[in-house]
Amino acid sequence: MSIVAIISSPEKNGNTEAVVNKIAETAKAKGQDVQTFYLNPMANRKGCQACFGCKAKGRCVQKDDLTPVLDAIREADGMILSTPVYFGEACGQYRLLEDRFFGFLDGSFGLNMPAGKKVAVVVAAGTGGADALATKIEGVMTNFFKCECIGKITFNTANNKSFAAGNADLMAQAEAIGKKF
Ligand SMILES: Cc1cc2nc3c(=O)[nH]c(=O)nc-3n(C[C@H](O)[C@H](O)[C@H](O)COP(=O)(O)O)c2cc1C
Numbered sequence: 001m002s003i004v005a006i007i008s009s010p011e012k013n014g015n016t017e018a019v020v021n022k023i024a025e026t027a028k029a030k031g032q033d034v035q036t037f038y039l040n041p042m043a044n045r046k047g048c049q050a051c052f053g054c055k056a057k058g059r060c061v062q063k064d065d066l067t068p069v070l071d072a073i074r075e076a077d078g079m080i081l082s083t084p085v086y087f088g089e090a091c092g093q094y095r096l097l098e099d100r101f102f103g104f105l106d107g108s109f110g111l112n113m114p115a116g117k118k119v120a121v122v123v124a125a126g127t128g129g130a131d132a133l134a135t136k137i138e139g140v141m142t143n144f145f146k147c148e149c150i151g152k153i154t155f156n157t158a159n160n161k162s163f164a165a166g167n168a169d170l171m172a173q174a175e176a177i178g179k180k181f
Pocket residue numbers: 009010011014015016017083084085086087088089124125126127128129156157158159160161
């Protein structure tokens with residue numbers, strides 16, 4: 001099984017990264033192939049330009065640093081999606097990618113890639129909003145992209161960058177989800 005892991009937080013060795021890495025490690029230990037993409041360092045990327053080129057071509061026609069990410073997701077059997085909560089929403093790095101998922105939908109808003117990809121969602125907040133955001137992301141991935149959500153991990157960090165890495169319960173949750181891939 002091939003899995004794409006998305007780390008959108010700009011924080012190096014941050015909370016969502018720690019949880020995603022644990023899920024990925026566990027899946028790798030089962031023999032799955034995991035490709036991890038860090039969105040923040042990508043210098044050349046844009047959000048959806050609403051050109052509707054994807055409706056004619058069957059995939060996003062914009063070429064930039066997100067193109068290999070979108071191509072890998074199209075081919076993958078599973079995804080680990082992650083974002084911190086920024087002002088109650090996903091961070092900008094995640095939103096730019098999410099809007100580009102428009103290229104996975106045809107002109108009738110049907111899916112132009114295989115359905116049934118497994119998806120895990122990881123969201124960290126300082127003090128609140130992670131559950132609502134993870135549920136929103138799950139809704140997008142299941143309703144539009146016909147994914148199967150195999151688990152969500154949400155937590156508050158009180159803005160402690162190392163909160164997740166040292167939290168046995170979160171790491172256990174991550175391991176449990178990793179085993180589902
Ligand atoms: C620009 C910005 C906006 C934020 N907005 C919120 C917010 O609305 N609610 C909240 O609880 N935490 C907020 N936070 C805190 C982060 O969600 C929190 O520190 C989270 O643990 C970061 O995850 P990471 O370590 O994976 O980057 C914000 C942080 C930043 C930098």
